[in-house]
Amino acid sequence: xxLKYKLTYFDCKALGEPIRFLFRYGGIEFEDDRFESExxxxxxxxxxxxxxxxxxYDGKVINQSVAISRYAAKKVGLAGADxxxxxxxxxxxxxxxxxxxxxxxxxxxxxxxxxxxxxxxxMKETIPYYMPKFEEQVKRNGGYFVNNKLTWADLYxxxxxxxxxxxxxxxxxxxxxPTLNKPTAKLVLENYHLFKAWIAKRPDTxx
Amino acid sequence: xxLKYKLTYFDCKALGEPIRFLFRYGGIEFEDDRFESExxxxxxxxxxxxxxxxxxYDGKVINQSVAISRYAAKKVGLAGADxxxxxxxxxxxxxxxxxxxxxxxxxxxxxxxxxxxxxxxxMKETIPYYMPKFEEQVKRNGGYFVNNKLTWADLYxxxxxxxxxxxxxxxxxxxxxPTLNKPTAKLVLENYHLFKAWIAKRPDTxx
Numbered sequence: 001x002x003l004k005y006k007l008t009y010f011d012c013k014a015l016g017e018p019i020r021f022l023f024r025y026g027g028i029e030f031e032d033d034r035f036e037s038e039x040x041x042x043x044x045x046x047x048x049x050x051x052x053x054x055x056x057y058d059g060k061v062i063n064q065s066v067a068i069s070r071y072a073a074k075k076v077g078l079a080g081a082d083x084x085x086x087x088x089x090x091x092x093x094x095x096x097x098x099x100x101x102x103x104x105x106x107x108x109x110x111x112x113x114x115x116x117x118x119x120x121x122x123m124k125e126t127i128p129y130y131m132p133k134f135e136e137q138v139k140r141n142g143g144y145f146v147n148n149k150l151t152w153a154d155l156y157x158x159x160x161x162x163x164x165x166x167x168x169x170x171x172x173x174x175x176x177x178p179t180l181n182k183p184t185a186k187l188v189l190e191n192y193h194l195f196k197a198w199i200a201k202r203p204d205t206x207x
Numbered sequence: 208x209x210l211k212y213k214l215t216y217f218d219c220k221a222l223g224e225p226i227r228f229l230f231r232y233g234g235i236e237f238e239d240d241r242f243e244s245e246x247x248x249x250x251x252x253x254x255x256x257x258x259x260x261x262x263x264y265d266g267k268v269i270n271q272s273v274a275i276s277r278y279a280a281k282k283v284g285l286a287g288a289d290x291x292x293x294x295x296x297x298x299x300x301x302x303x304x305x306x307x308x309x310x311x312x313x314x315x316x317x318x319x320x321x322x323x324x325x326x327x328x329x330m331k332e333t334i335p336y337y338m339p340k341f342e343e344q345v346k347r348n349g350g351y352f353v354n355n356k357l358t359w360a361d362l363y364x365x366x367x368x369x370x371x372x373x374x375x376x377x378x379x380x381x382x383x384x385p386t387l388n389k390p391t392a393k394l395v396l397e398n399y400h401l402f403k404a405w406i407a408k409r410p411d412t413x414x
Contacts (some may be wrong), residue, residue, distance in 0.1 A: 067301050068298075070294070071290055071293070071294040074290050075290065083278055083281050083282065084264075086277075086278070114321070
């Protein structure tokens with residue numbers, strides 16, 4: 001039997017979806033292993049550094065979603081034509097992660113008062129800081145994040161968008177939202193089109 | 208005149224030091240451009256996404272310290288022999304970053320009461336969760352983080368250690384600290400030895 005990748009994650013898009021997008025983009029077969037949230041306490045202790053998603057291949061298991069996405073991007077030819085281009089892609093994804101972590105810092109705050117206090121700066125400062133800069137970058141790069149061509153930075157952004165919107169609690173980062181202008185909306189739509197078949201058949205989860 | 212890298216950062220080690228270590232490891236000349244903290248408000252608006260360090264080369268400027276470190280690692284041959292090894296290195300660095308961000312979430316909390324509340328879980332749960340796992344990994348890999356050989360994961364860890372200890376407020380992550388056992392202490396010492404010349408002559412900053 002041929003070796004096959006196995007991606008283990010919650011039954012949601014979130015941090016697993018960029019990897020799923022990338023494997024599908026390159027037609028790389030993989031086992032889309034999803035577990036229910038109730039299973040997590042049991043599974044967590046078995047995961048390297050207590051995290052998911054993890055990728056399994058040839059008896060080896062590895063964590064960290066962004067690192068796995070980069071690996072998948074290399075396998076499907078979307079990781080950059082040279083070292084500087086790879087750097088531009090990596091920097092873009094890390095900046096998307098910076099924004100994601102700021103949104104998560106609000107969303108996952110269990111203290112209601114503290115969470116409420118974080119909402120206005122997030123909505124009025126953080127997101128309106130990042131999004132126009134992303135727009136500018138996409139506009140400057142012919143409708144893509146880097147060098148006028150599709151790279152895993154584009155797929156990464158589009159694949160985590162539902163998760164970001166869900167954490168924010170409003171579709172502020174989606175088409176029609178106040179912070180999303182034409183260049184990025186077009187990028188999102190084109191990617192949705194690219195993954196139409198997958199989007200139509202993937203498990204229907206909120207985020 | 209030959210093209211030369213320019214690394215612009217605060218006058219401290221922190222997130223700039225891994226890049227400095229990596230360039231020095233490979234004997235790549237670079238301008239170690241440091242600015243005083245008072246200059247930051249002025250400089251911030253000129254930085255892509257308002258962040259430092261940034262790397263300049265051939266008229267191009269790029270942000271994101273980890274992405275820049277990976278780029279430098281490729282230039283000096285420490286970025287892994289194949290895609291899976293690169294993935295192992297990337298995952299390790301991202302996990303070090305996870306721990307760093309949890310420490311930073313405590314250290315940079317401006318609310319004294321909230322900060323105090325974070326201290327015990329950080330010291331008694333977070334750090335004692337990560338460090339023994341790192342120890343185990345280093346032990347399993349012959350004194351290195353990945354595959355029994357020096358990679359940029361090792362240099363990254365050692366280069367940010369002063370910054371991590373400074374944020375924690377105790378040398379808990381250093382040799383002699385309660386969470387650091389032999390494998391990682393040895394890795395740290397060997398790296399200190401490798402960069403002895405640089406450590407002796409670099410600007411003397413707290414973190």
